[in-house]
Amino acid sequence: MNAAEKEQLFTIRWYVREKWGEESSKAEVLDLLGGLLEPGATPQDRPSVSKGGQKLLWCPFAERNFKKSRTAGSYAKGYPLGAIVHFTAGRRSGLEAGMNEQVENGYTYFVIDKDGNIGQNFSLDSWGSHAGQSTWPGLGDRVSDDLVGIEIQCAGMLEKSGSVYKTWYGETVPASDVRTVAAQTANQEAGAYQKYTAAQEDALIRLLPWLRENNPDVFSYDYVLGHDEVSPRRKNDPGGSLSMTMPALRKKLKGA
Numbered sequence: 322m323n324a325a326e327k328e329q330l331f332t333i334r335w336y337v338r339e340k341w342g343e344e345s346s347k348a349e350v351l352d353l354l355g356g357l358l359e360p361g362a363t364p365q366d367r368p369s370v371s372k373g374g375q376k377l378l379w380c381p382f383a384e385r386n387f388k389k390s391r392t393a394g395s396y397a398k399g400y401p402l403g404a405i406v407h408f409t410a411g412r413r414s415g416l417e418a419g420m421n422e423q424v425e426n427g428y429t430y431f432v433i434d435k436d437g438n439i440g441q442n443f444s445l446d447s448w449g450s451h452a453g454q455s456t457w458p459g460l461g462d463r464v465s466d467d468l469v470g471i472e473i474q475c476a477g478m479l480e481k482s483g484s485v486y487k488t489w490y491g492e493t494v495p496a497s498d499v500r501t502v503a504a505q506t507a508n509q510e511a512g513a514y515q516k517y518t519a520a521q522e523d524a525l526i527r528l529l530p531w532l533r534e535n536n537p538d539v540f541s542y543d544y545v546l547g548h549d550e551v552s553p554r555r556k557n558d559p560g561g562s563l564s565m566t567m568p569a570l571r572k573k574l575k576g577a
């Protein structure tokens with residue numbers, strides 16, 4: 322038995338011991354067992370955990386073999402009403418590092434790495450902190466308990482240093498990866514940003530429609546918001562890292 326298989330067995334034991342009887346943990350245990358019994362099969366090929374009209378709580382195209390995040394409670398409707406788009410503004414890259422950072426800091430969110438891989442380490446009926454002080458009409462304060470977080474690995478806002486742009490930790494960003502916003506445009510604060518990669522934007526525009534199609538009665542594109550929309554002035558993500566404003570993203574999603 323290799324280390325990953327052992328880790329899966331420990332996770333199964335944890336679910337059986339701590340969460341026995343909960344519908345979502347039953348689905349998770351079945352899925353982990355599927356991974357051990359048919360290791361070659363992708364999650365999509367395995368028997369679906371959504372039998373009986375149940376909504377999937379794990380995105381079938383997300384990687385999930387990570388330490389689980391510490392969630393804080395269940396969504397009122399058992400599923401997020403929408404999502405918040407973030408950038409990590411961090412220097413860690415890759416799903417493993419991104420997930421570890423999240424667990425260390427006690428947050429809960431999807432991670433999208435530079436190559437467009439998506440990581441999930443929490444069940445979609447459970448919320449955890451990711452947006453901090455925030456507010457939005459219809460959602461009240463602290464939107465983390467209504468909306469799922471999507472963190473995209475990106476340095477975020479850049480500082481001009483002579484003729485080049487640098488990350489806050491001093492790394493020079495190639496000009497082709499920089500997007501400047503001349504003046505505040507919708508949610509986008511004026512300034513220079515490291516762009517999300519094309520693979521990251523593709524992954525985002527794959528994940529969001531899946532989240533909606535999986536539970537269209539609860540998840541709404543009207544609640545796909547930028548952190549800079551729900552925490553204006555305090556936060557500037559996604560700002561100009563995303564190739565369009567958040568209202569434009571919502572419009573695109575609705576048209577897709």
Ligand SMILES: [Zn+2]
Pocket residue numbers: 406407408548556558
């Ligand atoms: Zn954020």
